[in-house]
Amino acid sequence: MSISAQNLCWSVGKINIVNDVSLSVPPGKVLGLLGPNGSGKSSLLRLLAGLRRPASGQVLLEGRDIQAIGRRALARRMALVEQHATTEANVRVRDVVTLGRIPHRSPLSGWTVVDEEAVIAALDRVGMWGRADRNWHSLSGGERQRVHLARALAQSPRELLLDEPTNHLDIQHQIALLKLVGELALTTVVALHDINHAAMFCDQLLVLDAGKVVAQGAPEDILSETLMRDVFRVEARIDSSPHHGRPHVHYLI
Amino acid sequence: MSPAKDLVALLAVSLCIITTPTFAAPTTYPLTLDNCGVSVTFEKAPERAVALGQNSAEIMLLLGLEDRMVGTAFWPTKVLPELQEANDSVKLLSVETPSLESVLAENPDFVAAQLPILMGPDSKVAKREDFERLGIGSYLAPGICAVTHDTKDAYGSRDYLWNMDYVYQEIDELSQIFDVQDRGQSLISEFKAREAALRARVGADNADLSYVFWFSSPSPADDAYLGGKNGASGFIADLLGGHNAIDTEAEWPTVSWEGIMAANPDVIVVGESDRNRWELDRAENKIAFLNSDPAVSQLDAVKQGRIVVMQASAMNPTIRTIYGAEEVADQLAKLGLGK
Amino acid sequence: MSTPARKTWEQAGLGLFFALGGLVLLVAIAAGTGIGEMPIPIETTFAAVTNRLGWTAIDLPPIQESVIWDYRLSRALVAACCGAGLAICGAVLQALLRNPLAEPYVLGISAGASTGAVGIIVLGVGAGTISLSAGAFAGAFAAFTFVAMLSNGGRGGPSKTILAGVAASQLFNALTSYIVTTSGNAQQARDVMFWLLGSFGGVRWPEFQLVLVVVAVGLLVCLYYARALDAFAFGDDAAASLGIPVGTVRLVLLGITAMMTATIVSMVGSIGFVGLVVPHAARFIVGHNHARLLPTCVVAGGIFMVLADIVSRVILPQQILPIGVVTALVGVPAFSIILYRAKGAA
Numbered sequence: 001m002s003i004s005a006q007n008l009c010w011s012v013g014k015i016n017i018v019n020d021v022s023l024s025v026p027p028g029k030v031l032g033l034l035g036p037n038g039s040g041k042s043s044l045l046r047l048l049a050g051l052r053r054p055a056s057g058q059v060l061l062e063g064r065d066i067q068a069i070g071r072r073a074l075a076r077r078m079a080l081v082e083q084h085a086t087t088e089a090n091v092r093v094r095d096v097v098t099l100g101r102i103p104h105r106s107p108l109s110g111w112t113v114v115d116e117e118a119v120i121a122a123l124d125r126v127g128m129w130g131r132a133d134r135n136w137h138s139l140s141g142g143e144r145q146r147v148h149l150a151r152a153l154a155q156s157p158r159e160l161l162l163d164e165p166t167n168h169l170d171i172q173h174q175i176a177l178l179k180l181v182g183e184l185a186l187t188t189v190v191a192l193h194d195i196n197h198a199a200m201f202c203d204q205l206l207v208l209d210a211g212k213v214v215a216q217g218a219p220e221d222i223l224s225e226t227l228m229r230d231v232f233r234v235e236a237r238i239d240s241s242p243h244h245g246r247p248h249v250h251y252l253i
Numbered sequence: 254m255s256p257a258k259d260l261v262a263l264l265a266v267s268l269c270i271i272t273t274p275t276f277a278a279p280t281t282y283p284l285t286l287d288n289c290g291v292s293v294t295f296e297k298a299p300e301r302a303v304a305l306g307q308n309s310a311e312i313m314l315l316l317g318l319e320d321r322m323v324g325t326a327f328w329p330t331k332v333l334p335e336l337q338e339a340n341d342s343v344k345l346l347s348v349e350t351p352s353l354e355s356v357l358a359e360n361p362d363f364v365a366a367q368l369p370i371l372m373g374p375d376s377k378v379a380k381r382e383d384f385e386r387l388g389i390g391s392y393l394a395p396g397i398c399a400v401t402h403d404t405k406d407a408y409g410s411r412d413y414l415w416n417m418d419y420v421y422q423e424i425d426e427l428s429q430i431f432d433v434q435d436r437g438q439s440l441i442s443e444f445k446a447r448e449a450a451l452r453a454r455v456g457a458d459n460a461d462l463s464y465v466f467w468f469s470s471p472s473p474a475d476d477a478y479l480g481g482k483n484g485a486s487g488f489i490a491d492l493l494g495g496h497n498a499i500d501t502e503a504e505w506p507t508v509s510w511e512g513i514m515a516a517n518p519d520v521i522v523v524g525e526s527d528r529n530r531w532e533l534d535r536a537e538n539k540i541a542f543l544n545s546d547p548a549v550s551q552l553d554a555v556k557q558g559r560i561v562v563m564q565a566s567a568m569n570p571t572i573r574t575i576y577g578a579e580e581v582a583d584q585l586a587k588l589g590l591g592k
Numbered sequence: 593m594s595t596p597a598r599k600t601w602e603q604a605g606l607g608l609f610f611a612l613g614g615l616v617l618l619v620a621i622a623a624g625t626g627i628g629e630m631p632i633p634i635e636t637t638f639a640a641v642t643n644r645l646g647w648t649a650i651d652l653p654p655i656q657e658s659v660i661w662d663y664r665l666s667r668a669l670v671a672a673c674c675g676a677g678l679a680i681c682g683a684v685l686q687a688l689l690r691n692p693l694a695e696p697y698v699l700g701i702s703a704g705a706s707t708g709a710v711g712i713i714v715l716g717v718g719a720g721t722i723s724l725s726a727g728a729f730a731g732a733f734a735a736f737t738f739v740a741m742l743s744n745g746g747r748g749g750p751s752k753t754i755l756a757g758v759a760a761s762q763l764f765n766a767l768t769s770y771i772v773t774t775s776g777n778a779q780q781a782r783d784v785m786f787w788l789l790g791s792f793g794g795v796r797w798p799e800f801q802l803v804l805v806v807v808a809v810g811l812l813v814c815l816y817y818a819r820a821l822d823a824f825a826f827g828d829d830a831a832a833s834l835g836i837p838v839g840t841v842r843l844v845l846l847g848i849t850a851m852m853t854a855t856i857v858s859m860v861g862s863i864g865f866v867g868l869v870v871p872h873a874a875r876f877i878v879g880h881n882h883a884r885l886l887p888t889c890v891v892a893g894g895i896f897m898v899l900a901d902i903v904s905r906v907i908l909p910q911q912i913l914p915i916g917v918v919t920a921l922v923g924v925p926a927f928s929i930i931l932y933r934a935k936g937a938a
Contacts, residue, residue, distance in 0.1 A: 046829065049833055051829050051832050051833060071832070071835050071836075071837055072835035073835075074835065075833060075834050075835030076835070078833075079833065080829070080830075080833040082826070082827075082829060082830060085826040085827060085830050086826070086827075087690070087825045087826050087827075088690060088691070088692055089687075089692075089825050089875075089880050090880075091825060091879075091880045092879065092880075095822070095879065095880055095881060096825075096826075098822075099822060099823055099825075099826075099834060100834070102819050102820075102822070102823055102834045102835065102836070103834055103835040105819065107816050107817075107818075107819065155834070346910060347910050347911055349911065350786075350912075351910070351911075352629055352793070352905070352910070352911070352912050353659075353663060353793065354628050354629040354630040354659060354663070354905075355629055355630075355910050357630065357655050357658075357659055358629065358630045360655060368783075369783060370782075370783050370786055370787070374723060374724070375713075375723070375724040375725070375783075375787060375794065376793075376794060377786070377787070377791040377793035377794040378793055378794075380794075380796065382796075383658075383662065383663070383796075386658060386662065387654055387655055387658055388654075503773070503774060507773065
């Protein structure tokens with residue numbers, strides 16, 4: 001279940017998007033990806049998901065190179081929740097979650113009890129059970145995001161990659177989702193914008209700047225005023241929250 | 254040519270027609286013909302014939318077969334005036350392409366077709382097999398099968414000047430099939446004589462006039478659809494001792510008025526058509542344009558009134574071509590350009 | 593929410609729906625065989641079919657029996673297959689290109705067919721040994737190859753693929769015009785344009801055999817990839833993350849739709865609206881799941897085309913209304929209704 005990457009490099013044209021990134025996520029832990037826009041978080045996630053081939057470097061799942069794992073076999077264990085997955089088709093919520101069972105079904109196999117249960121459980125966990133027959137276009141942005149997560153959960157993954165999943169959610173749902181991700185005990189890499197959320201919910205953080213790793217480690221170890229200033233270009237003070245014990249960033253105006 | 258010489262020529266032609274042997278042998282049945290690579294056999298003269306295509310229909314009417322015709326279809330223009338009454342006695346299936354069912358509904362025993370879109374492997378109307386399997390005789394105009402390696406196209410090759418041979422072959426074969434060979438041969442002779450008469454009118458002092466045959470244009474001053482060098486129009490020009498002013502080999506070239514002025518034709522032949530699609534289908538509108546357009550009216554041919562009117566149907570390679578040539582020749586004579 | 597019991601009901605309902613649909617299709621084909629310009633009594637129609645099937649030997653007027661069997665029945669069956677084929681292609685392309693306005697001719701296939709047809713008729717390519725339909729098919733496939741190369745097998749994304757299709761259409765249409773203008777005569781130009789205008793008048797039993805095989809194979813391939821088509825709804829990355837080999841699947845599906853469309857166009861010309869509207873109507877009834885959508889398209893497309901052909905044959909006396917006109921006149925209002933209802937439903 002562990003994910004690790006060694007010296008990943010990826011570029012588009014002459015621009016290095018991901019520049020010699022190495023990381024390691026222990027089984028069942030949550031790694032938060034942080035960094036300003038354009039730092040390469042999305043691209044890194046896609047490399048980890050095997051959707052792009054790195055120019056050099058490897059991605060390993062439990063030590064096995066993902067290039068050696070078949071695409072379908074990979075999809076049976078690793079799920080990706082994209083940032084902006086949209087569709088013109090007015091599909092139903094249930095149809096979207098059902099997509100998550102595709103890696104587990106061969107073209108000729110029918111719908112099994114296992115499939116049904118996985119879909120029901122996934123919808124339930126994200127709180128969309130009652131709205132399974134709603135049409136896609138009638139959902140709010142936050143609801144759509146939750147359905148995407150349900151689809152990922154329906155894949156019965158062991159590894160979960162999420163690209164800024166909390167972007168369109170109410171604060172209530174943001175917290176609920178991050179809490180859920182933590183409770184799933186899947187090996188998770190999640191790109192986040194909110195540094196405080198990352199500090200609260202992630203076991204480890206990795207900070208990217210212009211495609212390079214600038215910091216990696218436990219939140220309390222790497223969050224610092226210098227980091228905030230150099231990478232995120234804000235003045236901040238960091239202390240330990242009296243409420244949850246994790247680091248908390250106070251932004252100075 | 255003086256009026257006296259005119260009369261002599263006319264008498265000579267009439268004598269030719271009268272004295273040409275018109276007593277051809279009756280057809281012996283069963284008659285087998287090779288028609289476009291298919292061997293067709295007729296046990297007897299057809300009695301319920303359908304003609305698909307104006308030219309085939311008019312040939313059959315000229316052969317006096319209206320009593321044995323049960324239907325016609327596909328008439329781009331009006332029927333020859335002299336055949337109007339006969340044609341009225343035959344059912345019109347459609348002015349456009351007919352449906353197979355409407356043809357078969359007449360219970361025919363013979364179908365003659367002029368064009369590949371009316372009968373053939375790529376036709377949306379009928380295939381030969383549709384008739385063969387019902388024992389209905391089928392006949393394709395010989396011009397259709399002339400898709401040989403040399404000519405490359407069925408209606409007037411780009412490579413050499415069209416002539417009436419295919420038309421004569423069609424008249425001949427149809428007259429054989431219907432056992433009216435005497436009428437067929439005399440019809441052929443008549444056309445050949447008319448052809449010869451036209452050529453005879455070309456004197457030693459022939460000016461080898463250049464012609465532009467204007468079929469129509471979508472709107473005034475738009476590029477004009479002309480009859481091409483090697484098509485029926487070119488044939489007409491050749492008959493009259495002249496040539497087509499347009500040199501391109503396409504059968505219906507589209508030429509701008511600038512190009513036409515550059516060609517500077519001696520005579521402009523304006524087509525008269527009752528098609529009613531464009532305003533310039535009518536000859537009078539064409540003439541009005543020629544006289545009123547500031548640039549075109551400066552053409553020598555226009556300034557000197559060397560404009561003649563001809564039925565546009567003559568520009569299609571059919572029997573109407575001869576009629577058209579005669580129309581032009583007569584008007585040229587009146588203009589003092591011919592005899 | 594689905595319980596096992598409800599799932600069984602759903603499947604039973606679906607089965608009934610398809611059975612009913614198939615029945616309606618058969619009735620439509622029967623109507624197409626019995627209805628036409630020539631008034632033929634129903635008993636004769638039945639007798640003609642049973643005669644030709646070898647079950648009976650009733651004495652019938654040969655012309656009527658031939659019209660029923662050799663002409664009307666084969667024509668109705670071809671119409672059904674073409675309607676089914678075009679509808680499948682439309683549904684698949686709409687999913688692949690993620691564009692609800694995609695339809696079978698979006699990849700320049702029809703334009704390519706016109707160039708191929710013109711090459712045979714006007715340029716005399718093949719000197720009479722290649723049939724018009726074969727030439728049209730070759731032209732259609734040339735256009736598809738052009739699009740496939742230009743869009744890098746569709747890898748550039750839906751927009752690039754559609755643009756490549758537009759480019760192909762423009763290019764091949766221009767080629768057709770060029771050939772006709774410089775080489776052709778009026779008759780040939782007319783012949784080609786007439787031939788391209790959709791019509792089922794020129795089909796008989798051999799055409800049915802061909803189109804049945806092509807559409808059946810196409811349907812099977814598309815059904816095999818039905819889930820992949822579902823997965824494409826959210827884009828290439830989403831599909832890839834579900835284990836779909838995106839590049840391969842897309843190329844295969846584009847190729848198979850091109851083959852179906854090219855066969856149909858080279859057989860009966862261009863018939864519009866079917867490939868665009870029928871998938872939307874089908875989605876309205878059974879939803880987006882392609883395992884259900886594709887068979888629905890087969891049935892709905894078949895019924896639509898057969899009925900449109902009947903209308904085209906009988907609505908004007910002694911004349912055939914081009915079927916493209918019928919499909920447009922029906923297709924446009926139908927499409928409007930679907931759009932209107934869809935707005936409300938959301």
